[in-house]
Amino acid sequence: MRTIIVGSRQSALALTQTGQVIDDLQRLCAEHGFPFTFEVKKIVTKGDRILDVTLSKVGGKGLFVKEIEQAMLEREIDMAVHSMKDMPSELPEGLINGAVPRRADPRDCLISRGGLKLADLPSGARVGTSSLRRSSQLAALRPDLVIEPVRGNIDSRLRKLESGEYDAIVLAAAGLARMGWQDRVTAYLTPGECLPAVGQGALGIECRVEDDELRRLLSLYNDEETALTVAAERRFLGVLNGGCQVPIGAFATLESSGEDSGAEASRSITLTGMVGTPGGAVILKESCTGTDPVQVGEETARRLIAKGAEKILAELRG
Numbered sequence: 171m172r173t174i175i176v177g178s179r180q181s182a183l184a185l186t187q188t189g190q191v192i193d194d195l196q197r198l199c200a201e202h203g204f205p206f207t208f209e210v211k212k213i214v215t216k217g218d219r220i221l222d223v224t225l226s227k228v229g230g231k232g233l234f235v236k237e238i239e240q241a242m243l244e245r246e247i248d249m250a251v252h253s254m255k256d257m258p259s260e261l262p263e264g265l266i267n268g269a270v271p272r273r274a275d276p277r278d279c280l281i282s283r284g285g286l287k288l289a290d291l292p293s294g295a296r297v298g299t300s301s302l303r304r305s306s307q308l309a310a311l312r313p314d315l316v317i318e319p320v321r322g323n324i325d326s327r328l329r330k331l332e333s334g335e336y337d338a339i340v341l342a343a344a345g346l347a348r349m350g351w352q353d354r355v356t357a358y359l360t361p362g363e364c365l366p367a368v369g370q371g372a373l374g375i376e377c378r379v380e381d382d383e384l385r386r387l388l389s390l391y392n393d394e395e396t397a398l399t400v401a402a403e404r405r406f407l408g409v410l411n412g413g414c415q416v417p418i419g420a421f422a423t424l425e426s427s428g429e430d431s432g433a434e435a436s437r438s439i440t441l442t443g444m445v446g447t448p449g450g451a452v453i454l455k456e457s458c459t460g461t462d463p464v465q466v467g468e469e470t471a472r473r474l475i476a477k478g479a480e481k482i483l484a485e486l487r488g
């Protein structure tokens with residue numbers, strides 16, 4: 171028997187999704203005869219320590235993963251479950267994304283007091299979100315709303331809504347669903363209304379490159395469709411040199427046809443990407459279809475750059 175130590179942030183969401191992944195992996199171990207047990211080790215990250223500051227002002231990529239990666243390289247832990255959208259595009263040498271499990275709901279959703287949908291919120295209603303991507307697209311849909319920053323874990327954001335600090339907040343549907351709180355959702359925002367963050371709803375399972383036996387288990391847990399679509403989205407973000415602090419969204423879908431649905435010739439990835447100004451005055455969108463996720467990501471980014479995306483992003487990086 172080998173005990174796999176799984177590092178996790180201590181937020182309710184991180185611990186819940188880590189526990190759900192461990193349940194899945196235990197099932198796979200039983201089915202395929204892997205001699206593993208799992209144990210969770212909690213790790214406090216920089217992103218957890220600075221909850222009082224708007225994340226876009228803190229800057230720096232990978233705020234939630236650095237300490238976890240350090241612990242993995244030092245063999246204090248063996249693997250970690252990350253929200254894909256918090257995962258930097260480049261992993262440190264010696265670590266690898268061993269599996270991208272099947273994606274959950276990629277959409278954003280509105281949670282409002284009184285159950286008012288986006289179109290029914292009164293003019294001047296206060297909507298909490300610290301994501302420039304969400305505020306840009308919300309302001310474009312409803313320029314009359316007052317969008318205010320909100321930080322904290324999803325449980326504390328929901329409390330701030332209840333206490334009356336906000337009339338509504340916007341959260342990722344996947345996080346709420348993993349917590350079992352989907353009944354709190356007032357309305358789901360379609361990708362047409364609010365393009366999700368790159369990788370939203372997906373997880374990444376990080377481990378050491380050399381950990382062959384763990385990687386064999388993780389390869390059974392990988393979902394090809396999610397891995398391909400998220401790869402296209404992440405390539406798109408990489409070309410635009412994004413990160414979560416810029417108003418960039420992207421969502422890719424996969425269509426497979428024919429019996430041999432795994433073959434490259436019979437699959438097509440469609441990616442829609444957006445770059446907006448923080449106030450929502452300009453929202454640029456482009457779509458692209460192809461078989462190679464890298465090409466689709468790069469081509470969509472190239473088309474947005476041709477439309478002026480680089481200028482918007484350069485001003486923000488200031």
Ligand SMILES: NCc1[nH]cc(CCC(=O)O)c1CC(=O)O
Nearest residue numbers: 253255341342344345370371372
């Ligand atoms: N930015 C924080 C974050 N990182 C991952 C999720 C949960 C959703 C997911 O796994 O994509 C959330 C909360 C949110 O954005 O509402």
